[in-house]
Amino acid sequence: MVQRTLRLIPLVAVLATSTSVHADSVIKQLDNQLSHIENTVNGTQRSLRRTQNKYDNTQRTMTELKDGTYAEKSVGRAVKKKKRRAVNGLIHRSNNAIRKATNIY
Structure with missing residues (x-):
C-alpha cells in the first residue's frame, strides 16, 4: 500500500x-x-x-x-490658419536660433 x-x-x-x-x-x-x-x-x-x-x-x-455666410467664414478660417502658421513659424525659427546660439540640441 x-x-x-x-x-x-x-x-x-x-x-x-x-x-x-x-x-x-x-x-x-x-x-x-x-x-x-x-x-x-x-x-x-x-x-x-x-x-x-x-x-x-x-x-x-x-x-x-x-x-x-460660407465664403466669409471660409475666408475667416483661412486667415486664422495663416496667422497661426506664421506665428508658429516665428516661434520655431526663434527656438532654433536660441538652440544654435547656446549649442543645446
Missing part, C-alpha cells in the same frame, strides 16, 4: 505541474485576445469620432451655404 502511494506521488506532481503550465498558457492566450479586442474597440471609437467630425463639418458647411 505504501509503495503504491509512493508511485502515485510523482504522477500527481507531474499532473499538477502540467496543469499549471497549461493554465499559464491559456491565461496568456486570453490576455492577448483581450488586448486585441481592446485595440479593435479603440480603433473603432477613433473611426466613429472621425466620421462624426466629418458629418458635423458637412452639416456646418451646408448651413453656411444656406445662410450665404
